[in-house]
Amino acid sequence: MADATLRFAPLNLGRWMIWGATALALAIAPHVFTQSFALTLLTQMGTLIIFALSYNMLLGQCGMLSFGHAVYSGLGAYVTVHALNMIGKGALALPVSMLPLVGGVAGAFFGVLFGYVTTKRAGTTFALISLGIGELVFACVLMFPGFFGGEGGISSNRVAGAPVLGITFGPAIEVYYLVAFWCFVSMVAMFALTQTPLGRMANAVRDNPERAEFIGYDTQKVRFLQLVLSSFFAGVSGALSCINFEIVTAENVSAIRSGGVLLAAFIGGIPFFFGPIIGAAVFIFFVVALSGFTHAWLLYLGLFFLAMVLYAPGGIASLILMQIPVMRAGRLRELAAPYLLALAAFLVAFAGLIGLVEMVYRLSDANLDTNMSLAGIAFNAKAQAPWIVSGALLAAGLVALRYAARFVGERWAAIQQDFEAGRA
Amino acid sequence: MSPQAKVQAQASGAAIELVDVRKSFGKTEIISGVSLAVRRGERHAIIGPNGAGKSTLFNLISGRYEVSSGEILLNGQDITGLKPFQINRRGLARSFQVTNIFHNLSVYENIRCGVLWSAGYRYSFWHRVGGLKDVKQRAEHVMERIGLASRRDVPAGTLTYAEQRALEVGITLAGGAEVILLDEPTAGMSRSETAQAVELIRAVTEGKTLVMVEHDMGVVFGLADRISVLVYGEVLATGTMEEIRSNPAVQEAYLGTVHKDGADA
Numbered sequence: 001m002a003d004a005t006l007r008f009a010p011l012n013l014g015r016w017m018i019w020g021a022t023a024l025a026l027a028i029a030p031h032v033f034t035q036s037f038a039l040t041l042l043t044q045m046g047t048l049i050i051f052a053l054s055y056n057m058l059l060g061q062c063g064m065l066s067f068g069h070a071v072y073s074g075l076g077a078y079v080t081v082h083a084l085n086m087i088g089k090g091a092l093a094l095p096v097s098m099l100p101l102v103g104g105v106a107g108a109f110f111g112v113l114f115g116y117v118t119t120k121r122a123g124t125t126f127a128l129i130s131l132g133i134g135e136l137v138f139a140c141v142l143m144f145p146g147f148f149g150g151e152g153g154i155s156s157n158r159v160a161g162a163p164v165l166g167i168t169f170g171p172a173i174e175v176y177y178l179v180a181f182w183c184f185v186s187m188v189a190m191f192a193l194t195q196t197p198l199g200r201m202a203n204a205v206r207d208n209p210e211r212a213e214f215i216g217y218d219t220q221k222v223r224f225l226q227l228v229l230s231s232f233f234a235g236v237s238g239a240l241s242c243i244n245f246e247i248v249t250a251e252n253v254s255a256i257r258s259g260g261v262l263l264a265a266f267i268g269g270i271p272f273f274f275g276p277i278i279g280a281a282v283f284i285f286f287v288v289a290l291s292g293f294t295h296a297w298l299l300y301l302g303l304f305f306l307a308m309v310l311y312a313p314g315g316i317a318s319l320i321l322m323q324i325p326v327m328r329a330g331r332l333r334e335l336a337a338p339y340l341l342a343l344a345a346f347l348v349a350f351a352g353l354i355g356l357v358e359m360v361y362r363l364s365d366a367n368l369d370t371n372m373s374l375a376g377i378a379f380n381a382k383a384q385a386p387w388i389v390s391g392a393l394l395a396a397g398l399v400a401l402r403y404a405a406r407f408v409g410e411r412w413a414a415i416q417q418d419f420e421a422g423r424a
Numbered sequence: 425m426s427p428q429a430k431v432q433a434q435a436s437g438a439a440i441e442l443v444d445v446r447k448s449f450g451k452t453e454i455i456s457g458v459s460l461a462v463r464r465g466e467r468h469a470i471i472g473p474n475g476a477g478k479s480t481l482f483n484l485i486s487g488r489y490e491v492s493s494g495e496i497l498l499n500g501q502d503i504t505g506l507k508p509f510q511i512n513r514r515g516l517a518r519s520f521q522v523t524n525i526f527h528n529l530s531v532y533e534n535i536r537c538g539v540l541w542s543a544g545y546r547y548s549f550w551h552r553v554g555g556l557k558d559v560k561q562r563a564e565h566v567m568e569r570i571g572l573a574s575r576r577d578v579p580a581g582t583l584t585y586a587e588q589r590a591l592e593v594g595i596t597l598a599g600g601a602e603v604i605l606l607d608e609p610t611a612g613m614s615r616s617e618t619a620q621a622v623e624l625i626r627a628v629t630e631g632k633t634l635v636m637v638e639h640d641m642g643v644v645f646g647l648a649d650r651i652s653v654l655v656y657g658e659v660l661a662t663g664t665m666e667e668i669r670s671n672p673a674v675q676e677a678y679l680g681t682v683h684k685d686g687a688d689a
Contacts, residue, residue, distance in 0.1 A: 197540050197556075198549040204537045207526040213508040214486065214518055215599055216541030225547055 026180040039172050045284045046179035047240045050186045052264045052276035054233035060270035062226045063206030065127045068134025072107040074253030076235025077242040079106035081154045088160035095164050100182045100239040107235020111228040119223040141250045153249030179240050202226045269315025278316045296357050338411050342404035349397025355390030439464040439603050439633035445494035454480045456657040467634040469648035477657040478637040482607050486518040487511040517601035521608045523588045527581035531572050534580050536563040538598025570594040586617045606636040
């Protein structure tokens, strides 16, 4: 069996180039986006990328819809924060940069513990049990303040222990590179796992658990192992968020977190390995960037999620991948006009929607000033004109969008028809 | 079953032995005391009218259902009450009447999944599956045999019906089991597809024990060494084609009715 172990021959140049480009992007990102705000964003994206990919090891790869994945990242984070505090007191001789391994092992430990119960069943039962475990852990966190710190959580200081090579993790940029390093390692590791017998059988169990049982596989064990491995990476992500924020609270294990990672993975595209990477980036943009502009960010995120579920269940990744064969055939130009039209229609509708949402928000709270401005235009939310304009924009945009969609559809169908003809 | 009887079963060379197997769903008894021995290396067909319990019998042997009473032996070993994957690991593989494949995986990956366990890689997450030469060779060999080598990278869900049936058999064979159960392998096929399927089954089950449920009498008479007739959950007769044809009870209960309505002929 010596020749059967992990080996990368023949050298797959394309794959190496993609990984190389990813590493490069992670390395130079903070030098391209130099504002401190961008660094915050990038650091959180890196953390969520690991979490969303680990979530997709369950949903996309093994067909397990979990509503409680934050349990593993959150408990990993709690164990990490205690380890970090021990380092700070000098009771633990471990460099801070290795803490993600502590979080990972803790996550995997709880994966073994809870996974034994949750993976006994698949499908709806699994989803419901995962929800139950999530609520159970959340309740426990508030019930045992000794370890979990109650409502306030447990805070820490990431500048702890002897600095290695002068790195203290005091400056945010050092934390970013720590996250980037672990993010890259985790991405490679999780991709490698998809290429193993277990990873492939996870796909088989997702597609047809019954048949998998008849070719020698205990589907429960496949699900269990997949969940434990996934919890490890969730724990790594939890540890990084602990180092980044220097605090771990009950929110880390909450259903909100569990729901968030589901949204992120789905928006990005669960049928594809790299989908959740995109999803995590978009999600953080919504949460961190948009929340600075509007209080209704969650509504926009919800609407976006809804639109993806309805019109692009394969996520952003599928929308991108669909274009590749068209691009290869050199026919993307034919789609440029309909795409631009659809984009314009969307922007018009979206502008109308923003107007309505923001005005509703101003009116919903009596303490808020109804004098407001959007895109440099000042108006009063109690006046009639802004409502008429916003409503008209939304209506016109939606009508135009329908026509644009038909236009795109026709061009698209024509190209596909040519492809079919070319194949036959 | 007494220890003596067990020794006897082993000595007799039965690949599968059913001892007074019964199965009820609620109050309805579907299998009412079936005793049957399938000899090692033979091709054995189970025929019978619709609702006779043929598929149920397969589901009992392969562990999909649990027996209500009775014993099932595989190569003399008791497999009663074992899970499907445990029975599969002991050397029995089955196909399904309704195509049961991995729709989103490619043809090659479907077959490879069938190979992995028996090649000893189990739940490994430290081998790179693409680098397993033994698995690759076996999977490609099976693909050649079922005639799907040219469709290697096509998602299984997009294959034609006949191709999916061939893949169904391919997944079943991939693990290299010695005892093969095929549930209506030619169901829904055209005449020429059926003829091809018969040749395929004959070739790939060479030297193995085959038990098949089949409605098409042409297929049965072309392939089977022995035939068992199942009627109302009981084995009416077991024997060679001639023995079955000349058996008056069979003529009365099964072939006669078939000739009258012609449905299953």
